[in-house]
Amino acid sequence: MVIQGKKALVTGAASGIGRATALALAGKGAVLFITDINELGLKQTAQEIENQGGTVALAKALDISDHEAVRGLAQEIHGAHGALDILMNNAGVALFAQPQDVTMEDWRKIINVNLWGVIHGIECFIPEMVKSGKGGHVVNVSSTAGLFGLPWHLAYCASKHGVVGMSEVLRYDLHKYNIKVTVVCPGAVNTGILDSVKIKAAASNVEHLKAKFRKMALTPEKVGGQIVRAIEKNQYLLITSGDIKALYFFKTKCFPVYHGIMRLVTRFMDKDLGIR
Numbered sequence: 001m002v003i004q005g006k007k008a009l010v011t012g013a014a015s016g017i018g019r020a021t022a023l024a025l026a027g028k029g030a031v032l033f034i035t036d037i038n039e040l041g042l043k044q045t046a047q048e049i050e051n052q053g054g055t056v057a058l059a060k061a062l063d064i065s066d067h068e069a070v071r072g073l074a075q076e077i078h079g080a081h082g083a084l085d086i087l088m089n090n091a092g093v094a095l096f097a098q099p100q101d102v103t104m105e106d107w108r109k110i111i112n113v114n115l116w117g118v119i120h121g122i123e124c125f126i127p128e129m130v131k132s133g134k135g136g137h138v139v140n141v142s143s144t145a146g147l148f149g150l151p152w153h154l155a156y157c158a159s160k161h162g163v164v165g166m167s168e169v170l171r172y173d174l175h176k177y178n179i180k181v182t183v184v185c186p187g188a189v190n191t192g193i194l195d196s197v198k199i200k201a202a203a204s205n206v207e208h209l210k211a212k213f214r215k216m217a218l219t220p221e222k223v224g225g226q227i228v229r230a231i232e233k234n235q236y237l238l239i240t241s242g243d244i245k246a247l248y249f250f251k252t253k254c255f256p257v258y259h260g261i262m263r264l265v266t267r268f269m270d271k272d273l274g275i276r
Ligand SMILES: NC(=O)c1ccc[n+]([C@@H]2O[C@H](COP(=O)([O-])OP(=O)(O)OC[C@H]3O[C@@H](n4cnc5c(N)ncnc54)[C@H](O)[C@@H]3O)[C@@H](O)[C@H]2O)c1
Pocket: 011, 012, 013, 014, 015, 016, 017, 018, 035, 036, 037, 038, 041, 062, 063, 064, 065, 090, 091, 092, 093, 094, 113, 141, 142, 143, 144, 185, 186, 187, 188, 189, 190, 191, 192, 193, 194, 196, 220
């Protein structure tokens, strides 16, 4: 897809991958619609886009897990601008916990934002894209935890596997309408999620783990650039880092090696988070 002049909605655009992708899309000449629960961060993203000469048609703060709010946003966009060309479902939250420590409140928070948030994006925007008959592109941001059963990620994995599953269905169902799909499975990226993530372990261990994570993390700008290229080249699966690509190779081509690595990863994480 040629991005110049396309109408693109990015959720979770106040920070991290969403902000970097919104900036990269604007840099390629897209007209941006941005949303996030964080109003101040959203205003900053809009300002940055405008400072670099880009166009923000709408910046609206809302909770992506609130269906009525997302529906209202869709009505506002469709009424004034017609169907989107690019829909990026990106807003998300994370939780690290042992399975026995995941409470109902944790489950609801993770599923409401990471899974219902994406469902709301799909339900509110895709019908209009199909009706317009002009094709388009849907980007769903999943995770490494959408491909593997990552230790300490029970609820997060449920939400992100759901996003991968929905993306695959959309890929095949929407092909006939010329709407392409990219599912993004980032490895470590140095974003605001490191501040918002809830980790149910001792504080000293948490800081140690975050420091390790930051060392191996990509910048959000690098990932934003990868996402824009995936839209341009119509790439379905985008795994952002080499370590995760290698692990995916073993899972799909040589399961016993994958199994061994995952057992090791679990042991390291348990040790890092102080439970063994
Ligand atoms: N950073 C990583 O290492 C990493 C790895 C894999 C997947 N991801 C995924 O990438 C996506 C973007 O995360 P990020 O790393 O840029 O984190 P981030 O915290 O920098 O950005 C996420 C954005 O989502 C917004 N958000 C959270 N809850 C919301 C809600 N209820 N309604 C609307 N907006 C809400 C936040 O305010 C924030 O601006 C997420 O879906 C995340 O799960 C991130």
